[in-house]
Amino acid sequence: MITQAQSQLYTIRDLLRFAVSQFNKSDIFFGHGSATAYDEAAYLILSALHLPLDQLEPFLDARLIDNEREQVLNLIKRRVIEKIPAAYLTNEAWLGDYRFYVDQRVIVPRSFIAELLQTQLAPWIIDPDNIYSALDLCTGSGCLAILLAHSFNNAIIDASDISADALEVARKNVTDYDLAEKIHLIQSDLLNQLPKRRYDLIISNPPYVNAESMARLPEEYRHEPRHALASGEDGLDAIRTILQQATDYLTEEGLLIVEIGHNRSALEQIFPRVPFTWLETNAGDEFVFLLKRDQIP
Template sequence: MTALRQLEFPDAAPLELVSVGDWWRFAVSCLVRSDAEFGQSSADAGQDALFLVLGALDLPLDSFDQMHGFALTNSERKHVFNALRKRVLDRVPTAYVLGFAEQMGLRFLVDERVLIPRSYIGELLAGGLHDCINDPASIASVLDLCTGSGCLAILAANAFPDADVTAVDISADALDVARENVALHGLDDVVSLHQGDLFAPLGKARFDLIISNPPYVTAESMAMLPQEFRHEPELALAAGDDGNDILRRMLQEAKAHLTPDGILLVDMGHNRDLVEAAFPRLPFMWLATESGDAGVFMLHARDLP
């Protein structure tokens, strides 16, 4: 039982909470007292509360400074209250409560069929991959493996507007969500979606750039996942004892699907040490972002076995 349950979360929206700022403060307090976990599109209680309150009110997520003093209507208060109740008592991640997440300023529809977007590859794509690619116009084809919601495929289509983008996922449910997102962003003619296990549905196709945020959670970490993370599909998280089960297969097959000057870009989260231990002969280049040292590595096609 959480601390918040012991304190008896109110049965109705407190009347003394009037403004957007009031609700943000209350949400922060609730998240902290309930020992909520973060890391699924928000880093801490303050960010999560902003996302929840502004998102529930259909306000831009960067509008708090302008909106914090505005009063909520009765129906808005009830809506924010119900969203917060679901977040702190049922431990549902905010993105699932709201039905969307934002990455690099773009909105993506999400639910429990897909991982909540949070890969650092998104930030690298928004920056044009300057550390990896001298001429973005040279990228004519991009593959997003384990696409989930389709967010990285869509960000890649924006980063390389002249490229054809292919996205693959083993989950038909995930591809249903990706299809909605591709349509939402008007990219049906640019992003093609395929169901299958890694490269299996692609034949002999080759790509200038392959990106992936594959499952990489170790068995030990899976056993200790906080409740919020258990709402995400296990298929998108679990990757064996050392977190490299999917990566091993990807590295074995990737060279056959890259052009001679092609690049492989993979987000392995906090598993850098595990990756380097498993593949000591590969010359991984680990890329940093403005948000910090990301767990994203780059390999050239010529470096792959």
């Protein structure tokens, strides 16, 4: 079908229609940025043609040269057949207005904490200028560390990850944003290899997928590093370690903010006396918790 399309599709409108049809009749999964076949198709086409991602309409009837058409059709083919997330095909992902380089050494950036950083964690942080040190634990591509740097001007930030490969990707993003003097990258298995220092703020989007869910993940997630997703039988292995050690790394008034996926009920059963504050996001208040240092068990 895609070979046949090479000689019969002429405009961006033609390719958009073709891509949406191919995506809708396939079993691809949308969970890495786009929510629909139309959005995914528009993104891939505009990206392949180096056009503004928010300006599809003016170009719909533009005719493509052979090389451009071949590039677009190759992306569509790989998305359908190989089930590769679009972010890996284009080597970019977005959190709000921020663009990040990504490849299969890191998971595709997606985090409710990014949404919360847009308001500088108000009302929990009253004066952002009083945040002088912060840690992004399990930084992956470095995306949240970079958002931290833009949210808290006075903060020196450590960004850690167990994966040396992930830190190479993070280094590229930190360099692209000219933040090498503000963000320090550290290889560490959670908190275990970090230098002994205390932070006003620790954020983390750690692995939190349980064994049952890992076994049922769509194929798109198989392209992501397994160690960045899986966290034991109940999905809480990493979070247990964070809670056990976080007080040693927080200042007296320090805050811990952790994203935990769909594990709220399981976490509250394990720690019934811990007064978790669940932060409101656009998807509800079940995915990110906040604890003050003196609330951590």
